[in-house]
Amino acid sequence: MRKQNKRLLFVLIGLAGVSVAVWLVLSAFSHNLVFFYSPTQVLAGKAPSHGVFRLGGIVEKGSIKKEGLKTTFTLTDLRHSMVVHYKGILPDLFRQGQGVVVQGRRAGTTTFMASQVLAKHGANYMPPDVAAELKRSMAAKAKAALS
Amino acid sequence: MKLIHKYGAPKRFYDLAGSMVPWLAALTAVLMVVGLYLGLYWAPRDYQQGNAYRIMFIHVPNAWMSMMAYVAMAVLAAAGYIWNMRLADILAKVTAPLGASFTLTALVTGSLWGKPMWGTYWVWDARLTSELILFFLYVGYMALQASIDDPRRAAHASAILAIVGVVNIPIIHYSVYWWHTLHQPASLTLTNQPKIYITMLIPLIMMSLAFMFFYLTMLCVRARSEILWRERNADWVRKLVGSRT
Numbered sequence: 262m263r264k265q266n267k268r269l270l271f272v273l274i275g276l277a278g279v280s281v282a283v284w285l286v287l288s289a290f291s292h293n294l295v296f297f298y299s300p301t302q303v304l305a306g307k308a309p310s311h312g313v314f315r316l317g318g319i320v321e322k323g324s325i326k327k328e329g330l331k332t333t334f335t336l337t338d339l340r341h342s343m344v345v346h347y348k349g350i351l352p353d354l355f356r357q358g359q360g361v362v363v364q365g366r367r368a369g370t371t372t373f374m375a376s377q378v379l380a381k382h383g384a385n386y387m388p389p390d391v392a393a394e395l396k397r398s399m400a401a402k403a404k405a406a407l408s
Numbered sequence: 409m410k411l412i413h414k415y416g417a418p419k420r421f422y423d424l425a426g427s428m429v430p431w432l433a434a435l436t437a438v439l440m441v442v443g444l445y446l447g448l449y450w451a452p453r454d455y456q457q458g459n460a461y462r463i464m465f466i467h468v469p470n471a472w473m474s475m476m477a478y479v480a481m482a483v484l485a486a487a488g489y490i491w492n493m494r495l496a497d498i499l500a501k502v503t504a505p506l507g508a509s510f511t512l513t514a515l516v517t518g519s520l521w522g523k524p525m526w527g528t529y530w531v532w533d534a535r536l537t538s539e540l541i542l543f544f545l546y547v548g549y550m551a552l553q554a555s556i557d558d559p560r561r562a563a564h565a566s567a568i569l570a571i572v573g574v575v576n577i578p579i580i581h582y583s584v585y586w587w588h589t590l591h592q593p594a595s596l597t598l599t600n601q602p603k604i605y606i607t608m609l610i611p612l613i614m615m616s617l618a619f620m621f622f623y624l625t626m627l628c629v630r631a632r633s634e635i636l637w638r639e640r641n642a643d644w645v646r647k648l649v650g651s652r653t
Contacts, residue, residue, distance in 0.1 A: 265490055265491055265492075268489060268490045269490045272486055272489065272490060272571055275568075275571065275572070276571060276572070276574070276575070279572050279575055280575050283575045283579075287579070291586075291587065295587055295588050296531070296533040296534065296587065296588045296589050296590055297588050297590075298588075299588075317588060350527075351527070352524065352525060352526055352527030353457075353460075353524050353525055354456060354457070354525050354526075355527075362590055377527070377528070378527060379526045379527045379528055379531065379590055380525060380526055380527060381526070381590060381592070382456075382457075382525055382526070382592045383592055383603075385595070385603045385604075386454050386461060386464075386595060386603065386604040386605060386608050387454070387455055387604075387605040387608070388452030388453060388454070388455060388605060388607065388608075389452075389453060389454075389455040390452075391455070391605055392455035392456075393455075
């Protein structure tokens, strides 16, 4: 075999070997690589029962109650939900219908005491008038579907 | 193959790159100025983020280039290693600091955006962590290059690191789909409709092209000076230097 082909083969086999090794490591640790758990996973007992972990989902519409720095809201993944208590400053993007990730401890079956609230940003970017127009057309479509 | 050998000769490439630099630099400048004007003034505000989203016109191109430069570096390093191409060794070596600066810029701008939007400068989610690892790969590659004096041996040793590190690239790209991350998934993909409104997309694409041409410009400039240094004892370099003093 020519020296160059030998080196090419060495590189390809090496790369394949490393890829398999990394894949094995990542799939073994995939449980630890998850940044947050959904309420469904928490209620199914898949999140740590003691200690700090992160909970992610959507802020349910009309569930936000503010009292000074204290905020209470319902976090849902549209199947199950948990009530979150938090004291502190909220990020700019925190609002109803927004995806958020909260860090803290479970305080009861469906309650969670958060020490940090992070807003998750979606992949959509558009100007305000287009967003308003989109909302109007969605509402009109929903109305048409109902009647 | 013949063509590669013809232009792969350091002297040939030195001249070719020298004649391309002014054009590449001019194109970079035009794209950068127009892209920044469109991005910072012409593009509308975002419905959720207001003006703060405009940092993406720097963040996204740099993040893309950080990955593209790495793939380029790994391919060049592999070519240099397998086929003993000196020019490929040189191009891989000078790509590393450029890629590292793209990565650092992406990390810093993302962090500055993260504080007001997410509520934190940094989280250890899969996307952010794998991008940080990319930065360490670049730095490790540069350190390895610098620690070996003989250019051929330096190129061989660091090529192995560059090739192994390439497995990190798909991890960065797919991290937002494989695991729950705080970082949002891609707004622009090859297969789906863009999730960015057209008036915001145009400046983003222009800025991406600007940074791509910036990379090519700097690649030529840096490769030229690396060639001069490596060939410092060759006749043509002596003649070149002599003619200017």
